Amino acid sequence: MKTFCGRANPTTGAMEWLEEDENYDYHQEIARSRYADMLHDKDRNVKYYQGIRAAVSRVKERGEKAIVLDIGTGTGLLSMMAASAGADFCYAVEVFKPMANAAVKIVEKNGFRDKIKVINKHSTEVTVGPDGDMQCRANILVTELFDTELIGEGALPTYEHAHKYLVQEGCEAVPHRATVYVQLVESKRMWSWNKLFPVHVEAEDGEKIIVSPSEMEDCPGVPSVCDIQLNQMPSSDFTILSDVVTMFSVDFSKPVRSASTSYRVQLEPVKSGKAQIVLSWWDIDMDPSGMINCTMAPYWVKSTSAFQWRDHWMQCVYFLPNEEPVLQGEKVYLTACRDEYSVWYKLQKARGKEENKAAVRVESPVCRCQAHLLWNRPRFGQLNDQNRTHQYIKSLTKVLQTDSVCLCISDGSLLPVLAHCLGAKQVQYFLMLLFFLKFFKANNLEDKIKIIEARPELLTSSHLEDKKISVLVGEPFFTTSLLPWHNLYFWYARTAVTSHLTSSATVLPQSASLHMMIVEFQDLWRIRSPCGTCEGFDVQTMDDMIKNSLNFRESKEAEPHPLWEYPCKSLSDPQEVLTFDFRKTVPEYSLSAEGSVNLLRKGRSHGAVLWMEYHLAADISVNTGLMQISNEKGNCEWNPHCKQAVYFFSSVIESETLSDLPSAVTYAINFNTKTGEIAMDFKL
Numbered sequence: 090m091k092t093f094c095g096r097a098n099p100t101t102g103a104m105e106w107l108e109e110d111e112n113y114d115y116h117q118e119i120a121r122s123r124y125a126d127m128l129h130d131k132d133r134n135v136k137y138y139q140g141i142r143a144a145v146s147r148v149k150e151r152g153e154k155a156i157v158l159d160i161g162t163g164t165g166l167l168s169m170m171a172a173s174a175g176a177d178f179c180y181a182v183e184v185f186k187p188m189a190n191a192a193v194k195i196v197e198k199n200g201f202r203d204k205i206k207v208i209n210k211h212s213t214e215v216t217v218g219p220d221g222d223m224q225c226r227a228n229i230l231v232t233e234l235f236d237t238e239l240i241g242e243g244a245l246p247t248y249e250h251a252h253k254y255l256v257q258e259g260c261e262a263v264p265h266r267a268t269v270y271v272q273l274v275e276s277k278r279m280w281s282w283n284k285l286f287p288v289h290v291e292a293e294d295g296e297k298i299i300v301s302p303s304e305m306e307d308c309p310g311v312p313s314v315c316d317i318q319l320n321q322m323p324s325s326d327f328t329i330l331s332d333v334v335t336m337f338s339v340d341f342s343k344p345v346r347s348a349s350t351s352y353r354v355q356l357e358p359v360k361s362g363k364a365q366i367v368l369s370w371w372d373i374d375m376d377p378s379g380m381i382n383c384t385m386a387p388y389w390v391k392s393t394s395a396f397q398w399r400d401h402w403m404q405c406v407y408f409l410p411n412e413e414p415v416l417q418g419e420k421v422y423l424t425a426c427r428d429e430y431s432v433w434y435k436l437q438k439a440r441g442k443e444e445n446k447a448a449v450r451v452e453s454p455v456c457r458c459q460a461h462l463l464w465n466r467p468r469f470g471q472l473n474d475q476n477r478t479h480q481y482i483k484s485l486t487k488v489l490q491t492d493s494v495c496l497c498i499s500d501g502s503l504l505p506v507l508a509h510c511l512g513a514k515q516v517q518y519f520l521m522l523l524f525f526l527k528f529f530k531a532n533n534l535e536d537k538i539k540i541i542e543a544r545p546e547l548l549t550s551s552h553l554e555d556k557k558i559s560v561l562v563g564e565p566f567f568t569t570s571l572l573p574w575h576n577l578y579f580w581y582a583r584t585a586v587t588s589h590l591t592s593s594a595t596v597l598p599q600s601a602s603l604h605m606m607i608v609e610f611q612d613l614w615r616i617r618s619p620c621g622t623c624e625g626f627d628v629q630t631m632d633d634m635i636k637n638s639l640n641f642r643e644s645k646e647a648e649p650h651p652l653w654e655y656p657c658k659s660l661s662d663p664q665e666v667l668t669f670d671f672r673k674t675v676p677e678y679s680l681s682a683e684g685s686v687n688l689l690r691k692g693r694s695h696g697a698v699l700w701m702e703y704h705l706a707a708d709i710s711v712n713t714g715l716m717q718i719s720n721e722k723g724n725c726e727w728n729p730h731c732k733q734a735v736y737f738f739s740s741v742i743e744s745e746t747l748s749d750l751p752s753a754v755t756y757a758i759n760f761n762t763k764t765g766e767i768a769m770d771f772k773l
């Protein structure tokens with residue numbers, strides 16, 4: 090059987106439906122899953138085990154049999170904990186078939202076949218009764234259905250259903266309760282992920298300011314949460330405006346309501362400033378007393394001794410619909426609204442007593458300006474990066490003449506506006522969405538920049554009013570790119586429009602290069618590393634399954650990660666491995682490089698990081714990867730607005746001393762010009 094998978098083709102920029110082996114999807118899901126990360130989360134596992142033991146004891150003390158329902162059992166871990174803690178029987182429910190199959194094997198291997206029944210169903214399909222999936226309702230409800238936003242994976246409707254149909258009244262629940270915390274902050278850095286700041290352009294005839302349309306200024310943005318490793322955000326990048334307050338909590342041992350609702354708290358700002366962002370995280374109490382607590386609180390809230398790195402649960406950044414000035418000591422109301430799966434926030438000044446709770450129902454934010462649909466958070470940050478903009482300004486200044494005819498190929502780019510500010514007086518052309526017309530109108534450029542809604546290969550001379558292009562520009566940036574080299578689509582587009590270029594046309598960037606470095610991750614290695622045993626349970630079946638899925642394709646693939654969130658140190662010098670000359674068209678043949686990099690520092694070689702650098706003009710480059718190696722230990726600083734490609738080695742080489750270091754890692758990297766993909770192989 091075959092299945093179809095949607096993917097952007099990096100040579101055409103278009104979405105394509107590719108025929109794949111029917112197992113492709115599930116192998117992808119397993120290979121990229123968070124199961125390994127969860128199993129490595131010692132703090133989580135230990136606390137679940139403590140909470141489960143305590144719940145089983147409480148039930149036994151009441152003289153009852155302990156019947157456990159484990160919803161979303163995954164590897165079966167929590168059920169095995171319950172069985173070891175003395176539970177009489179466990180129903181382990183798992184909707185994802187490959188996982189349910191793995192759970193059966195793992196349960197058997199660990200000797201719990203008689204105590205645990207794996208049910209491959211969604212919990213809402215589970216039946217209770219003599220002929221049902223469960224003989225009777227359970228009196229202990231165990232789940233781990235939470236995401237960074239707590240409720241995004243559907244925990245609330247699942248609990249609501251389970252209390253109605255699958256568990257007894259007065260059951261024990263592990264976790265017993267979850268609490269969501271918030272803190273109000275001002276942060277230019279985080280706000281720059283949500284609003285486009287005015288761009289200052291120093292032109293020959295004075296400074297010009299590019300502004301965004303007013304509907305963009307007032308737009309509440311999109312409701313989706315921004316989840317990040319907040320612990321990587323230095324305290325100098327935000328100002329705390331309020332104490333940490335409890336926003337709401339959910340008691341999982343009682344019937345849960347998933348219907349939309351809102352919660353309101355009063356805050357007394359500890360500092361005056363601009364309220365822009367609500368930072369949020371949650372904790373779970375594994376027992377009713379709250380003695381066994383697992384928290385996602387960031388570094389400035391919890392003691393670092395309690396620190397556990399994890400990627401399956403992070404922290405949330407919510408953007409307020411508008412920035413609101415607040416004064417120290419002058420109370421404000423913060424409202425959290427939620428539906429079944431997501432949360433959003435609104436801030437209001439405390440006016441008077443007449444303000445009642447019903448009056449503050451807020452609709453889920455809907456982007457009205459379209460920019461939030463076109464640009465994701467890192468893209469906003471990138472466009473607001475003045476330093477980066479400056480590189481484009483410098484290079485455009487070098488190449489533009491007053492009579493230049495420009496064509497810009499990039500998604501949602503400000504380059505045409507920059508080009509106009511910098512003196513290109515001819516009408517310029519722009520392969521883009523009509524959305525941008527608003528932007529040009531806000532800057533009185535609607536008759537200076539023409540939007541051509543055509544794909545590069547369909548560009549005709551009439552689109553260009555019979556003019557030839559003298560300057561072809563791109564950032565390059567395309568929303569469909571997953572891995573850094575997918576932005577090489579610019580090269581393919583450049584090739585497609587060749588017949589429209591003048592013989593001496595300038596292409597900016599003129600070239601790109603692919604760079605590579607061997608690294609040791611502080612923590613990210615965990616997400617792809619085998620677990621072996623977890624709290625004494627043999628979960629190797631899971632490791633094998635992940636390994637098998639990773640090997641499903643004959644060559645392993647690199648994966649995108651925003652490395653500013655994942656500290657690592659360099660073990661080799663960065664090395665340029667391939668170059669792409671945009672002044673020429675894409676060649677017919679593949680581009681490949683073989684070589685070796687020397688290991689310079691002791692450490693564990695977890696993998697290689699790859700990134701692109703764009704050479705705009707001689708001596709002017711934009712780097713999407715390594716910004717610098719900040720100290721002699723090799724700690725790396727990465728471009729905060731881009732994802733880099735990470736290729737995890739299948740076995741880690743570890744060296745305690747420099748003398749036992751293998752001197753080098755050899756690599757073979759191949760850019761297939763037919764597919765636009767890069768295949769790589771490393772030997773240690």
Ligand code: SAH
Nearest residue numbers: 161162163166182183184185211212233247
């Ligand atoms: N309990 C495991 C795995 C947790 S991951 C552990 O703690 O290590 C959550 C799992 O729940 C996923 O495998 C997902 O497929 C499954 N799941 C989520 N909602 C479910 C539902 N309502 N019914 C059955 N399985 C569900």
